[in-house]
Amino acid sequence: MKLHIHDTLTRSKTEFVPIDASDVRMYVCGPTVYDHAHIGNARPVVVFDVLSRLLRRLYSKVTYVRNITDVDDKINARAQESGEDIREITTRTTDIFHRDMAALGAMTPDVEPRATDHIVEMVRMIEDLIAKGNAYAEEGHALFSVPSMPGYGQLSKLDKRDIIAGARVDIAPYKRDPQDFVLWKPSNDRQPGWDSPWGRGRPGWHIECSAMSLVHLGESFDIHGGGLDLIFPHHENEIAQSKCAHGAHSFAKYWMHNGYLMSEGEKMSKSLGNFYTVHDLLEEYPGEAIRLALLKSHYRQPLDFTKDGLREAKTDLDRFYGGLRRHTGIDIGPADVPVEVLSALCDDLNTPAALSALHKCLSDLNTAQGKDLKDLKDLKSRLLAAGQLLGLLTQDPEDWFKWQPAGRADAGLSDAEINTLILARTEARSNRDFAASDRIRDTLAAQDVVLEDSASGTIWRRK
RNA sequence: GGCGCGGUGGCGGAGAGGCUACGCAGCGGAUUGCAAAUCCGUGAACACCGGUUCGAAUCCGGUCCGCGCCUCCA
Numbered sequence: 001m002k003l004h005i006h007d008t009l010t011r012s013k014t015e016f017v018p019i020d021a022s023d024v025r026m027y028v029c030g031p032t033v034y035d036h037a038h039i040g041n042a043r044p045v046v047v048f049d050v051l052s053r054l055l056r057r058l059y060s061k062v063t064y065v066r067n068i069t070d071v072d073d074k075i076n077a078r079a080q081e082s083g084e085d086i087r088e089i090t091t092r093t094t095d096i097f098h099r100d101m102a103a104l105g106a107m108t109p110d111v112e113p114r115a116t117d118h119i120v121e122m123v124r125m126i127e128d129l130i131a132k133g134n135a136y137a138e139e140g141h142a143l144f145s146v147p148s149m150p151g152y153g154q155l156s157k158l159d160k161r162d163i164i165a166g167a168r169v170d171i172a173p174y175k176r177d178p179q180d181f182v183l184w185k186p187s188n189d190r191q192p193g194w195d196s197p198w199g200r201g202r203p204g205w206h207i208e209c210s211a212m213s214l215v216h217l218g219e220s221f222d223i224h225g226g227g228l229d230l231i232f233p234h235h236e237n238e239i240a241q242s243k244c245a246h247g248a249h250s251f252a253k254y255w256m257h258n259g260y261l262m263s264e265g266e267k268m269s270k271s272l273g274n275f276y277t278v279h280d281l282l283e284e285y286p287g288e289a290i291r292l293a294l295l296k297s298h299y300r301q302p303l304d305f306t307k308d309g310l311r312e313a314k315t316d317l318d319r320f321y322g323g324l325r326r327h328t329g330i331d332i333g334p335a336d337v338p339v340e341v342l343s344a345l346c347d348d349l350n351t352p353a354a355l356s357a358l359h360k361c362l363s364d365l366n367t368a369q370g371k372d373l374k375d376l377k378d379l380k381s382r383l384l385a386a387g388q389l390l391g392l393l394t395q396d397p398e399d400w401f402k403w404q405p406a407g408r409a410d411a412g413l414s415d416a417e418i419n420t421l422i423l424a425r426t427e428a429r430s431n432r433d434f435a436a437s438d439r440i441r442d443t444l445a446a447q448d449v450v451l452e453d454s455a456s457g458t459i460w461r462r463k
Numbered sequence: 464g465g466c467g468c469g470g471u472g473g474c475g476g477a478g479a480g481g482c483u484a485c486g487c488a489g490c491g492g493a494u495u496g497c498a499a500a501u502c503c504g505u506g507a508a509c510a511c512c513g514g515u516u517c518g519a520a521u522c523c524g525g526u527c528c529g530c531g532c533c534u535c536c537a
Binding site: 234312 | 465466467468469474475476477478484485486487488495496497498499500501502529530531532533534535536537
């Protein structure tokens with residue numbers, strides 16, 4: 001099946017044709033590790049995780065690179081405030097990021113390069129740009145000369161006048177042109193720095209991604225992804241650096257950007273305090289519910305992330321896992337992903353349409369009572385295969401229903417206590433003592449434990 | 464000011480010139496000791512004003528509302 005994606009360069013949906021079908025290469029901008037990832041950081045991780053899963057289904061080999069930015073002035077500022085060592089901040093934050101993203105069901109990228117491991121390549125690239133006349137050194141800085149690149153501004157569709165008119169600060173004296181941007185800047189003794197032809201310093205923001213994509217994917221690769229907010233200046237400048245260094249036909253063939261996030265109807269901002277970190281949300285909700293809440297809208301649409309939406313996503317998953325739990329005894333076999341799911345994803349990653357098809361799979365399974373075993377096995381296998389492609393429905397239903405929030409003040413009833421109460425209730429029911437039976441059910445309900453009676457016994461779940 | 468995105472039923476959210484998804488919630492029914500779960504059925508929408516068209520939620524123009532970006536520092 002042919003994959004179509006929306007390319008930011010042309011602002012239109014186009015057929016995806018890989019440069020090399022035997023190795024599809026994708027680069028996505030990863031986090032700057034100075035603080036916990038918020039839900040806005042999680043969106044591109046989840047979106048491009050789905051894309052990488054889809055690509056792996058369509059092509060024999062995929063190389064997915066997502067970097068860690070561990071040198072940045074925001075990190076330096078954090079170290080200044082807290083007194084914590086920069087290395088400690090970046091290591092600790094990276095570990096938490098890994099755990100949080102794993103909880104969202106995001107697979108580890110094939111390569112996760114760190115900026116500080118690629119300083120040599122960055123310096124080499126800057127030297128190359130200077131040698132080619134696309135950059136210059138001035139007062140300990142190295143700067144990219146924007147007028148040296150004829151097509152600058154193609155990704156963001158900004159022209160020179162707009163960029164200068166929009167500049168929010170006075171133009172630094174070491175710039176030859178107001179649009180020029182920093183490739184390398186000098187560091188003082190308290191700032192991290194590396195020796196370079198321009199003195200001890202550190203890289204500018206954009207050069208790292210140009211250098212890391214070069215090392216791990218080559219001069220040309222297929223897809224470059226990230227959030228909408230990175231189009232300008234970050235991606236525009238990456239294009240400038242890489243194309244000037246390696247030729248007009250080099251660098252990313254397609255650009256994909258996910259839409260921005262709002263939170264509870266307002267734009268996310270620290271002053272409003274409506275800033276959900278993934279880490280905090282995971283204290284209250286299963287990671288899979290967060291993932292589903294993100295995938296319920298199309299990746300390019302604006303998304304208003306709310307607790308209500310999260311609760312709804314959890315309810316959706318209760319239904320899916322409920323269906324699976326009812327068929328626990330049915331083994332699964334190899335199954336094709338339903339064509340509706342695959343075609344939805346191949347249409348520019350239309351996850352809402354794919355989820356709609358996933359619900360159809362569930363209905364098919366739920367209405368299959370009385371059908372023979374082979375049908376049930378097929379239906380269950382198809383549902384799970386479809387879920388797998390979306391990174392959903394990957395856990396044991398029992399684990400899903402027994403999950404309880406880590407952030408809860410009182411731990412509630414243990415599994416064993418619940419089972420004991422259910423046993424007592426079953427005894428009461430067999431004596432037709434429904435008053436006692438209902439009392440026990442009310443007790444459990446007060447602890448957010450819901451019972452379901454069936455011919456084969458009573459099962460329970462936490463709400 | 465410049466560039467760009469969006470406004471769909473009570474809610475979430477696809478689609479996109481005639482076939483009007485899907486989910487949650489609601490309502491009616493089946494089932495159940497009663498529930499829960501499940502199943503069956505069901506009402507309900509395309510921000511506003513013009514235009515194009517046999518036909519517009521979908522295309523065009525305008526209005527209103529919400530949001531993003533406008534380098535290096537923050």
